[in-house]
Amino acid sequence: MPLPKLFSQLQQLVASPSVSSYSDKWDMPNRPVIELLATWLDELGFQTEIMEVPGGGGRKCNLIATLGTGPGGLVLAGHTDTVPYDDFQWQSDPFTLTEKDNRWFGLGATDMKGFFPIAIEAARAFADTPLKQPLIILATADEESSMSGAHALAELGHPKARYAVIGEPTGLVPIRMHKGIMMEKVSIEGLAGHSSNPALGNNALESMHQVMSELMNYRRHLQQRYHNPGFTIPGPTLNLGCIHGGDNPNRICGHCELQFDLRAIPGMDNDELRQEIDTRLQAIATDTGVKISRETLFGGVPAYEEPANSALVQAAERLTGNSASSVAFATEAPFIQSLGMETIVMGPGHIDQAHQPNEYIPTEQIKPAVETLKGLIRQFCL
Known part of the structure; x- marks a missing residue:
């Protein structure tokens, strides 16, 4: 042919x-x-x-x-x-x-x-x-x-x-x-309850607020630590992409999920970044008493x-x-x-x-x- x-x-x-x-x-x-x-x-x-x-x-x-x-x-x-x-x-x-x-x-x-x-x-x-x-x-x-x-x-x-x-x-x-890319999911399991008494539960949304603040602090840390003028945006980026949590205004939120991506520059390692994130998440879990887990959404690209x-x-x-x-x-x-x-x-x-x-x-x-x-x-x- x-x-x-x-x-x-x-x-x-x-x-x-x-x-x-x-x-x-x-x-x-x-x-x-x-x-x-x-x-x-x-x-x-x-x-x-x-x-x-x-x-x-x-x-x-x-x-x-x-x-x-x-x-x-x-x-x-x-x-x-x-x-x-x-x-x-x-x-x-x-x-x-x-x-x-x-x-x-x-x-x-x-x-x-x-x-x-x-x-x-x-x-x-x-x-x-x-x-x-x-x-x-x-x-x-x-x-x-x-x-x-x-x-x-x-x-x-x-x-x-x-x-x-x-x-x-x-x-x-x-x-x-x-740049590389990694996409991650953070899940928080709290305890649902009647919103009239916060002591009845453990609000996953409030713990996620701490997680998001910590991730933004981590982003600032990475951008101060890593810089490559060969890129239009010279440092790594971390984007909070989507969030889902709770089911009703009058219930303490029992579950919340956040998905984000992180784009590293040469010289950074995705696995090391995940380990650093896990350490920060574990500290929040210990402080709040909720269960926090991180899952890699796909293997990522270095x-x-x-x-x-x-x-x-x-x-x-x-x-x-x-x-x-x-x-x-x-x-x-x-x-x-x-x-x-x-x-x-x-x-x-x-x-x-x-x-x-x-x-x-x-x-x-x-x-x-x-x-x-x-x-x-x-x-x-x-």
Whole structure:
């Protein structure tokens, strides 16, 4: 079967829904997208390996496609899933790639199914060229939810290469560092009772007030302790995201729950942060007599940094004409980097188009993206 052209490839990828979500209502397999990519890469002469992600029931898969052999090489990586969508807010069918005003509209067009046809187009130029080092195209599952695909690769220690580009939408600006993220839930069990006599219960909402105050104090402490001028917001952030508690004005609140996120900068460790938070929560529990527990909502992403003088950063800067920068959003970069590769985040499109209706990739960035990847392949595979 002949390899489809770039637009047709993205058209087919967008038409194959692959939402990942913690909600069973939304969550979908990504296997059809993986199998589609494998078919095209087989056609180009890549050796393809479809790996089922543990716990995914065969519905969730990663793809490792390799052209050439050797101990080094270049990985072009991306995730195959998308976030959920509000179809009533779209001006076109989110699963039909639509061209308008020099933009290609579709769910995942920029975040980040659009990277795969661009990577394949770049690879096509070298399909008949003997490579000194391998070119690997890597496609993962569930980046938008649990990052289970990236976790599985990190645990497996595979693939092995020397350099990796993760094609998240950055406007073709090389990104060499980003903040981490952890999402936590604090639950307080107090004692309900009649509000006319506070002694009849132990108010979980009042204890949560202390917890929130302590978390905000902790935030100030972290921002005084950690600072990186390479980020637009130079310190870590902690956001109190949502709270639920109680059931009636005339009852002492017996249960309260708070969810928050914390975005660390390089040099901070998520597990150490959790331990420090637990120590502070335990002191409040002892003081108030309520039961306080903390639960991690998902495994989190470590903060990530690639040295400014790395060969990959310098090559990407030279090819794009853009200086390396940072972003506040998290990616799979730290997991790929943990495999021993110099790693950057760089791809076409802009993050402000992601996760919203009428997502699009600007056509003006497609050819420059292809040429940039070709330049990286020449440098690191030839």
